[in-house]
Amino acid sequence: MAEIVSLAEAVGRAIHDGDAVAMEGFTHLIPFAAGHEIIRQRRRGLTLIRMTPDVIYDQLIGAGCARKLIFSWGGNPGVGSLHRFRDAVENAWPAPLELEEHSHAGMANRYVAGASGLPFAVLRGYNGTGLAEVTPTIAPVTCPFTGEILTAVSALRPDVAVIHAQRADRAGNVQLWGITGVQKEAVLSSERAVVTVEQIVDVLDPRPGAVVLPAWTVTYVAQVPGGAHPSYALGYSARDNDYYAAWDAISRDRDAFTSWLAVLMKNAL
């Protein structure tokens, strides 16, 4: 059953050094505040899982939290490169970063397999690509009914999923809407789940197209208004495109990034 706690408590209790952590949110509802709290609590050796490791993972990687990245697209959407990610891969700064690289379809299906309690998922994909050669969690599989050769991808089973949602009720039932990405699958494939929300309300009145995660699928809920910034929460905030654009210059330069990090470490929530 979900416990409603502070963000610092949720991160402190749910996320440990060496954990595999999936922070999801497809452009919308990215759990930035939780990511910053992980940096502040100096977690190390994490395996970071995310379809689109954008600015949030650039920050975690630059801060030295990550040992490995499992992903399918690592860029600053509409802006360009993630320079901390590139510095880690190209120059091992601040530490080497092991990669496990997929396509979006592959990653999405890996979460589906994890959420379904299956060891792998099947898709038509990867044939002829270099990814099939460099990534061991991609393998051919033969359909037992038609003989067609398809592609298997191994299930993702993170230790912790971290997501941001619009609302929860006092029992810890969580509701999110708009672009809901792969968050449901990330939560259901993980051992534990931390959810930050814009608002805790008495009653979750229905919303069109909403995903509801029952309280018993969630470990901790923390109320963090604006917790997706510079990403956004539909109905609560707009995407701060200027932040993404400004991140490019900070990320590009190790000293600028180190200064940014020093400020983040000083500013507890």
Place this chain on the structure above:
Amino acid sequence: MSDMYSSDEIMTVSAARALRDGLTCFVGIGLPSAAANLARATHAPGLVLIYESGTIGAKPGLLPLSIGDGILAETADAVVSVPEIFNYWLQPGRIDIGFLGAAQIDKFGNINTTVVGGDYGRPKVRLPGAGGAPEIAASCREVIVVVRQTRRSFVDRVDFVTSVGYGSGPGDRERLGLTGAGPRQIITDLGVLEPDPETLEFTLTGLYPGITVDTVRERTGWDLAVSASPQAIAPPTADELTALRDLHARSNTA
């Protein structure tokens, strides 16, 4: 290049013209998104835009910065999960056109957005990676690539095959079980390339005003084949330019 319009503008207009009204189009961000939205704003109001964030039938009045901007969800006919967009919508071949960009592309239309130089584990340049492109390239009925043409981007062999075009030539798509027909056009800032019907090698078939075959050859990293009489592509009309500039203006001030 002309003082009437930029090379990016004629490329975007040319790409928009390739999209017929009523088609369904899986749209990558950047140049493809600008072209698809221009098509919707001009000759193809019924073009169905699908973004990998799960927004089907998005009708943004401006250019989104990312594939998951709020305006896409707010204007969509349906918003579905990411597993659903790939499994139910893209994979079975329901989508007519995949509209992709590229960092590197080769003469068989194979695309690299993963690594350049060095080896995979320690590359010279680490690019963002695959995103939705490998399955878009495999499963859409046809693919159109929009990319600026330089010797660095147009290479004889890509350093890494992120998304498959025609592999190493005729028969490869069938052998690999790729269900879509593959890349039909590469639209650049110089003109248009299309696969030779027999060799499947991308061949120059269209030129923008003022661009010569020699210029295109200089900016191609392989020995470029040229069709017998490359088509002279009409410059952007005043209406097309106005619509494109309006889209950009609304996007920059939004």
